[in-house]
Amino acid sequence: MTGSGTEGDPFIIGDVDDLQAMNDDLSAYYELGNDIDASATSTWNSGAGFVPIGTSGSPFTGNFDGKDYTISDLHISRSSTDNVGLFGYVTSSLAITNVLLTNPIISGADAVGAMVGWYAGTNLMFQFCAVDGGTIIGKSRVGGFGGLLGKSSKCYTKTAVIATGGSTNKQAGGFCSTVVSNLQDCYSRSSVQGASGYIIGGLATSLTASGSLDNCYSTGAVSSPFGSEYGLIKDNFSSNIRDSFWDTQTSGVGASEANQGGTGKTTTLMKTQSTFTDADWNFSTIWALATDKNGGYPYLQDLVNFIDPPDVPAVGVPTVTTQECTDTIAEKTTGHGTITDKGDSDITQHGHTWSTSPNPIILDNPTSEGTAPNLGQFQSAITGLLPNTTYYVRAYATNSQGTGYGSDVTIGSGSTIGKRYWWVERDEFHWWSEWGVEQKVKGTSIPNDQDILAHLGL
Secondary structure, three states, rough: OOOOOOOOOOEEEEEEEHHHHHOOOOOOEEOOOOOOOHHHHHHHHHHHHHEOOOOOOOOEEOOOEEEEEEEOOOOEEEOOOOOEEEEEEOOOOOEEEEEEOOEEEEEEEEEEEEOOEEEEOOOOOEEEEEEEEEEEEEEEEEEEEEEOOOOOOEEEEEEEEEEEEOOOOOEEOOEEEEOOOEEOOOOOOOOOEEEOEEEEEEEOOOOOOOEEEEEOEOOOOOOOOOOOEEOOOEEOOOOHHOOOEEHHHHHHOOOOOOOOEEEOOOOHOOOOOHHHHHHOOOOOOEEEEOOOOOHOOEEHHHHOOOOOOOOOOOOOOOEEEEEEEEEEEOOEEEEEEEEOOOOOOOOEEEEEEEEEOOOOOOOOOOOOOOOOOOEEEEEEEEEOOOOOEEEEEEEEEEEEOOOEEOOOEEEOOOOOOOOOEEEEEEOOOEOOOOOOEEEEEEEOOOOOOOHHHHOOOO
């Protein structure tokens, strides 16, 4: 890197190796000198990828100005590590500004986000930053932009957020999990999927006592079986949620549902400027709205060069349908599905997923049938089922924009799972027990089928 790392002579980052070298001086001043292709990080560190900048023991305290450049295809695969993102842990930094992350693929444990894992400060830290495309995966406190997030302004996310089976802090939001300071003039168009029992929010899950929202919105679909789903955010400290909205149709969360923070509006109203100007949003210098930008939703004027970047397609997951399962015997069945549209990028994985809860996701029990170069029907072998159990099964397909699912079908009740199934091999009589275990008896005087069936209770 050129430069000396001072305010007057910052280090100039020219490539992804320079970006990683920020960990060598966590208190310096940095600027991007050009767009950064970070795709090589997918093979770094035996597949673990990029090392987040700053840790809880050695946080980033410097200054970073992206100069309106883009960092593309950053990979971090550290599912057992906390505080994961481009910046892992930030405390009293001067500022992190003016950068777009496109297609980041990030995974971690607790406090996971594309831009930052953990920032709990009250200084205005993140401004004029965005995340567009990619997938963010974590176990707890997961967000499209940040995991735990302090004061930020004029930022947005449009990514896919997935929360896996954590045991504590089971929270995930399209922008961040928890807002610990002020979030102002920000929005999320991220989808959020959580495993069973998560707290899910289109923008965030909740505020702390010192947290607040001003002039924010969200549009992404939210889903967590047997969890708590909020279109924008949970209605705690409701007086601190001001002039903020969510799309009731695209999120799947109605305006009248319990404990919703903010105001729910239909898609049409979310694309109508008066919805926001009636709430005193600034459409002179901060916000703008046009039918051909940002899907017709409001966008930030300062980030007009970031929205809908040419190398990132609009968020579009595959379209999939689920058909009834067949050949259900004992502990297995055959799932059937159809891919009708691959979405905005090639399908990287498809199959079926199942659970004892409705709306299973790929974090539950997925089959993996690989890529799907062609549209059409497919099937999966589903095994390991237990008797006397009702299962929910649905087809799925994943691309770089996220995962599309078909509707649920059920098996178990009214099927042959949990019922005993028998056959004869030579002089042996075989059957599945009520626990799905193969049993057999052997002898030369096996009675007729009806007698042994009655004898065995079949």
